[in-house]
Amino acid sequence: MENKNNKFVELEQGGGGNMSNELIFEIRKFFPVVKNWKNIKDDGAVFDLGKEKLVFTTDAFIVDPIFFPGGDIGKIAICGTINDLSVMGAVPIGISLSLVIEDGFPKDDLKKIMQSIGKISKETGVPIVTGDTKVTEKGKIDKIEITTSGIGLASKIIENGGAKAGDAVIASGNLGEHTVALLASRFNYQTKIKSDCQSLTKEIQSIARYLTACKDPTRGGVAAVLNEIAEKSKIKIILNETDLPFAKETVALSGLLGIDKFSFPSEGRFVATVAKKDAEKVIKVLQRFNRKAKIIGTVTKGNGVWLKTKLGGEKKIEVPRGKLIPRIC
Amino acid sequence: MRITTNKILSEIEKKATQIDRPLRFMELCGTHSQTIAEHGIKELMPKNISLVSGPGCPVCVTDQSDIDIVVGLALFGIPIAVYGDTMQVPGNLMSLEEAKRNGADVRIIYSISEAVEMQKEKPNLVFFGLGFETTSGMTAWAIKNGLTVYSAHKLFPPAMEALLRNKKIKLDGFIDPGHVSAIIGTEVFQKFEIPQVVAGFSGEDVLLAIDMLLGQILENKPRVENAYERLVKKGGNKKALAMIFEVFEVGNAKWRGLGEIKGSGLKIRKKYQKQDAQFVHKKLIEKIKKKIKIKPSACKCGEVLQGLIEPKACPLFGKICTPENPKGACMVSVEGSCNMEYRYGK
Amino acid sequence: MCLAIPGKIMAIKNQLATVDFSGIEKEINISLVDVKIGEYVMVHAGFAIEKMDDEYAKEMQGYLKKK
Numbered sequence: 001m002e003n004k005n006n007k008f009v010e011l012e013q014g015g016g017g018n019m020s021n022e023l024i025f026e027i028r029k030f031f032p033v034v035k036n037w038k039n040i041k042d043d044g045a046v047f048d049l050g051k052e053k054l055v056f057t058t059d060a061f062i063v064d065p066i067f068f069p070g071g072d073i074g075k076i077a078i079c080g081t082i083n084d085l086s087v088m089g090a091v092p093i094g095i096s097l098s099l100v101i102e103d104g105f106p107k108d109d110l111k112k113i114m115q116s117i118g119k120i121s122k123e124t125g126v127p128i129v130t131g132d133t134k135v136t137e138k139g140k141i142d143k144i145e146i147t148t149s150g151i152g153l154a155s156k157i158i159e160n161g162g163a164k165a166g167d168a169v170i171a172s173g174n175l176g177e178h179t180v181a182l183l184a185s186r187f188n189y190q191t192k193i194k195s196d197c198q199s200l201t202k203e204i205q206s207i208a209r210y211l212t213a214c215k216d217p218t219r220g221g222v223a224a225v226l227n228e229i230a231e232k233s234k235i236k237i238i239l240n241e242t243d244l245p246f247a248k249e250t251v252a253l254s255g256l257l258g259i260d261k262f263s264f265p266s267e268g269r270f271v272a273t274v275a276k277k278d279a280e281k282v283i284k285v286l287q288r289f290n291r292k293a294k295i296i297g298t299v300t301k302g303n304g305v306w307l308k309t310k311l312g313g314e315k316k317i318e319v320p321r322g323k324l325i326p327r328i329c
Numbered sequence: 330m331r332i333t334t335n336k337i338l339s340e341i342e343k344k345a346t347q348i349d350r351p352l353r354f355m356e357l358c359g360t361h362s363q364t365i366a367e368h369g370i371k372e373l374m375p376k377n378i379s380l381v382s383g384p385g386c387p388v389c390v391t392d393q394s395d396i397d398i399v400v401g402l403a404l405f406g407i408p409i410a411v412y413g414d415t416m417q418v419p420g421n422l423m424s425l426e427e428a429k430r431n432g433a434d435v436r437i438i439y440s441i442s443e444a445v446e447m448q449k450e451k452p453n454l455v456f457f458g459l460g461f462e463t464t465s466g467m468t469a470w471a472i473k474n475g476l477t478v479y480s481a482h483k484l485f486p487p488a489m490e491a492l493l494r495n496k497k498i499k500l501d502g503f504i505d506p507g508h509v510s511a512i513i514g515t516e517v518f519q520k521f522e523i524p525q526v527v528a529g530f531s532g533e534d535v536l537l538a539i540d541m542l543l544g545q546i547l548e549n550k551p552r553v554e555n556a557y558e559r560l561v562k563k564g565g566n567k568k569a570l571a572m573i574f575e576v577f578e579v580g581n582a583k584w585r586g587l588g589e590i591k592g593s594g595l596k597i598r599k600k601y602q603k604q605d606a607q608f609v610h611k612k613l614i615e616k617i618k619k620k621i622k623i624k625p626s627a628c629k630c631g632e633v634l635q636g637l638i639e640p641k642a643c644p645l646f647g648k649i650c651t652p653e654n655p656k657g658a659c660m661v662s663v664e665g666s667c668n669m670e671y672r673y674g675k
Numbered sequence: 676m677c678l679a680i681p682g683k684i685m686a687i688k689n690q691l692a693t694v695d696f697s698g699i700e701k702e703i704n705i706s707l708v709d710v711k712i713g714e715y716v717m718v719h720a721g722f723a724i725e726k727m728d729d730e731y732a733k734e735m736q737g738y739l740k741k742k
Contacts, residue, residue, distance in 0.1 A: 008430075012653070018653070019653055180699075184699065187439060188701065188702065189699050189700060189701045190699070190700040190701070191698055191699045191700065192698065193698070247698075248697040248698055249697060249698035249699050251697065252680060252696040252697040252698060252699045253696075253699050255680050255696075256680075256696060256699065256701070256718075257439075258663070309367070309368045309369055309532065310334070310368075310532065311334050311338075311368045311369070311370065311373060311532045311533075311536070312334065312338075312369075312373060313368050313369020313370060313372050313373055314369050314372070315366070315367055315368065315369050315673065316672070316673060318672050321652050321653060412720070439720065439721060440704070440720050440721020440722065441720065441721070441722075442704050442721055442722075443721075463719050463724060464719070464720060466707045466722070466724070467704070467707070467719075467720060467721075467722045470704070470706050470707065470722075508717070508719055508724060511717060511724050511725040512724060512725070558728075559727055559728040560681075560717050560725055560726075560727050560728075561725070562725070566707065566708065566724065566725050568707055568708060568709065569707040569708075569724065569725075572706075572707060
């Protein structure tokens with residue numbers, strides 16, 4: 001296993017789990033200058049403007065396939081950045097859009113992707129204010145890559161480290177359906193489930209003041225983001241197997257492909273912690289957007305993320321390792 | 330379901346107290362180990378019951394020499410198709426994943442029928458066939474449909490026999506595999522004089538099997554019971570068995586950890602030798618074998634597979650052997666004992 | 676990796692059947708079993724390996740009656 005000793009970047013390091021964190025750490029060590037920016041390890045970095053706080057985020061998108069039931073790479077690219085700002089408690093004010101397009105990419109497909117970006121921009125009122133477009137030789141990239149950056153303003157930042165013992169853990173709807181739609185089309189399964197890809201800005205703004213921690217479970221899924229909240233908040237999260245926010249199709253596909261459903265990314269959902277006294281009220285509001293919003297667990301003293309199983313045992317929910325590969329034996 | 334669980338658990342508690350001596354049950358199938366870990370079943374057991382994992386993870390028991398040969402074939406330019414978790418198993422030279430990174434044509438497939446399709450465009454494609462009776466039937470079907478195969482397929486009962494022969498291993502009962510039994514039936518297990526229950530894969534299924542094992546011990550009547558009748562028939566799946574033995578014949582096989590076990594392997598019959606990679610690439614394989622330099626390793630996979638030691642007793646465990654950088658097969662497969670101990674252990 | 680969930684045969688075309696697993700459908704090879712539409716099968720790596728009783732966990736029901 002000689003060439004595993006860190007000479008090359010490995011695919012597993014892009015999966016959103018432990019190995020991604022190691023890679024990010026290796027990259028970040030070259031940038032010691034931080035100045036007045038805060039939250040540089042969160043979904044967005046924060047700059048204090050005095051009365052308000054500026055939140056800045058960026059994300060690169062590669063998706064296979066680029067069109068899938070419920071969305072396309074463009075919709076993910078704009079929603080992803082809007083959502084990264086939203087989970088920090090910010091109202092997005094402007095987005096930049098950079099495209100790298102492979103020579104020979106169909107204009108019709110480009111049009112469809114731009115239309116879906118335009119549609120979300122219109123619906124959310126978040127403008128695309130600047131951008132860049134490059135075309136590369138055939139084979140240098142896979143079809144199209146999109147990078148979006150965004151800025152937003154917040155009066156109060158929702159910290160990932162703010163969860164407290166006694167809080168309730170909530171999900172804004174069923175999780176992982178983006179992954180179900182994608183994996184189904186990649187491995188030739190048929191299902192009615194569509195990607196959950198959508199902007200979260202209105203949902204989060206409606207209840208932002210109650211949230212003690214908030215994340216959107218994209219890469220690494222709910223397993224990764226709840227572990228992050230637990231670690232940063234120095235608390236333990238317990239989920240109940242009987243209250244899990246998964247559709248029966250998600251459970252089935254997870255079983256069929258042998259991939260843990262807790263690691264399935266969503267592109268239009270968030271999980272958060274709220275004080276127990278506010279939990280019912282928050283869920284009522286969220287159910288106006290998505291009737292599947294619910295309380296999925298509790299926060300206690302301790303550490304890690306645990307699942308209380310139907311049989312009464314406790315199972316640790318780990319940060320996912322490596323990439324999502326179906327396994328057989 | 331809650332009521333059922335509580336009822337079974339209290340039965341287990343009651344019987345374990347009555348028996349009042351330490352009991353060791355071995356689950357033979359990797360998916361049962363997974364179920365036990367996933368539901369935290371070990372914690373629910375009375376103090377005198379311990380559950381140990383057996384050699385039922387197909388990737389884990391695949392011998393180093395088979396990995397080395399297939400890696401060798403790949404490096405000599407032969408396209409290889411494999412099931413996903415075979416990729417990372419370390420060989421003496423490298424894993425298939427590393428061979429792929431070095432430019433070899435190694436493809437992950439989900440179902441062997443994909444390999445049959447690929448073979449139409451890549452006629453020299455070799456499928457690395459591994460697994461027990463469950464996957465052997467599919468491989469037999471694929472061979473009948475034109476696929477060339479390197480067979481490391483194994484039969485399950487001879488491994489159980491080998492475990493029982495080893496006097497160092499003390500066991501009070503087997504949880505027999507679910508899908509293997511669906512193919513081979515339950516009658517074949519009757520020759521083993523130890524309490525056995527064929528179980529399904531839900532948490533309740535496994536608890537039920539443990540309760541039934543305890544029942545057999547209390548009555549002092551070791552036998553084979555079937556707690557998975559909704560799937561497993563007494564005589565197994567006759568159609569699949571016929572397909573397996575039309576294409577394969579019984580031979581010896583090397584198991585990681587257990588060594589060579591007589592009559593435990595499936596060799597491709599002469600009738601299909603043109604699709605037997607060991608026949609087609611005979612000279613190349615000889616060449617590869619000569620080049621293999623066996624690296625000594627402190628990996629204790631072999632003992633872990635037999636339930637002789639716990640994963641944590643291996644000096645490599647968690648230190649230089651982790652799921653990200655596995656040194657042994659038991660850490661590679663998500664059904665491997667070491668991998669599970671690493672992920673679920675407290 | 677053995678699957679714990681059975682699938683229902685929705686359609687059959689030669690050696691292939693469309694099998695439904697709680698809302699997820701997939702083409703499955705049925706060369707190793709004799710099945711009809713409407714029956715349940717256990718699937719392993721893209722192949723149906725055996726027919727399955729559709730009443731869930733009849734062993735469990737039997738167990739409960741016995742006690």
